[in-house]
Amino acid sequence: MGDIQKSNRSIFDLDLLRALVTVADCGSFTAAATRLHSTQSTISQKVRRLEELAGQRLLDRGVRDARPTDIGETVLGYARRMLALNEELAAALSGEGAGTTIRIGVPEDFAAGRTTRLLADFSRDHPRVKLEVSSGLSRGLAESYDRGELDLVLVKQRRGSREGLACWPEPMCWIDAAAAPTFAQDPVPLVAFPPRGLYREDMIDAVEALGRRWRISFTSSSLGGIQAAVADGLGISLLPARAVTAAHVVLGPASGLPVVDSIERVLLQRPSAEPEVKTLAAMLVRMLGEEPA
Known part of the structure; x- marks a missing residue:
């Protein structure tokens, strides 16, 4: 009887519960290990130990992800409450306000x-x-x-x-400088995000489809940097409609540039x-x- 009681108490080890919750939140053991500043094998051992103590499989393990089983969802609900109470107690004792x-x-x-x-x-x-x-x-x-x-x-x-949880279309606009437009230049100067940026290839493909030459005149990973560069006459760009300012002019159908509705x-x-x-x-x-x- 004493051994059974000891085993049941071990199920509620907060360290094991935290490992389970983190894997469920991250969707994988690798990501959970990163978040907990641990190793994948250590996190896996903790979850396996919890499953052994519970006598139930708590996670379905795929090649790249891990998802809670039905009983795992039940355990997660209790685990979150227990971890939250532990954090509240720690905060109350330390005087910290955030949980x-x-x-x-x-x-x-x-x-x-x-x-x-x-x-x-x-x-x-x-x-x-x-x-x-x-x-x-x-x-x-x-x-x-x-x-x-x-x-x-x-x-x-x-x-x-x-x-995702929800999605919405993202209206896009081709923009040039209102005070010193550059679209007529040859080659066309392009203001772009760095390579692998979402709109960069759209810009290049569209200008090439017009039979125009192009060059990257300015690159920035900052939206503010892109907006300012276009406004100051460094080139044209493709940005969300909400990012257009009074210092920009929108290039309409007369420019020959296509409507981009794929974002x-x-x-x-x-x-x-x-x-x-x-x-x-x-x-x-x-x-x-x-x-x-």
């Missing part, structure tokens, strides 16, 4: 304005949640999400490339995410769904 941290990734053109106002509203309703926001190129944000470094991300992608925004959130993450994701879905097309 949960949500790591969010958004493209640069969403890192201010309505997004920050929404995050402020969320923070007022969830004062114990700490928000960490990263902005950058969509490809980098998606890779960070896949590594388990971000909990919730908004990225831009080719239409239908990846399924969409997608919100990525793991099904096993914590309730606070799901609440914030729902708020973002409502906000993005209210934006004009």
Whole structure:
């Protein structure tokens, strides 16, 4: 009897539960190991130990991912509550105010304005949640999400490339400088994001389809840098409609440049995410769904 009681108590080892929750959140043992500053084998051993103590298989392990079983989902619910209570106790004893941290990734053109106002509203309703926001190129944000470094991300992608919680079309515009236009130059100067940037190949393909020569005149990983370079007459660019400023002129059908309608925004959130993450994701879905097309 004593051995059984000891075994049951061991099931609730917070270190083992944390390993399970992190694997479920990240979707893989490799990403979970990165988040926990551990090794893949150590995380795997902890989850296996928990499964042995529970007498149940808690994760379905695929070649590249790991998903909770039905009983695993039940254990995850209790595990999250136990870990949250542990953090609350630690915070109460140390005097710290925050409990949960949500790591969010958004493209640069969403890192201010309505997004920050929404995050402020969320923070007022969830004062114990700490928000960490990263902005950058969509490809980098998606890779960070896949590594388990971000909990919730908004990225831009080719239409239908990846399924997400919700997606919306991303209207695009060809822009030139209002004061010193450059489209008539030969070769056409292009202001672009770095190689592998989402719009770069669209720009090159479109100009070549016109039979025009081109050159990359300016490269920046910053949206603000691209906007300023075009406005100051360094070349034309292709940007989301929301990024067009008064210093730009939109190149319409008369330019011969094609309409680019292959880009969409997608919100990525793991099904096993914590309730606070799901609440914030729902708020973002409502906000993005209210934006004009």
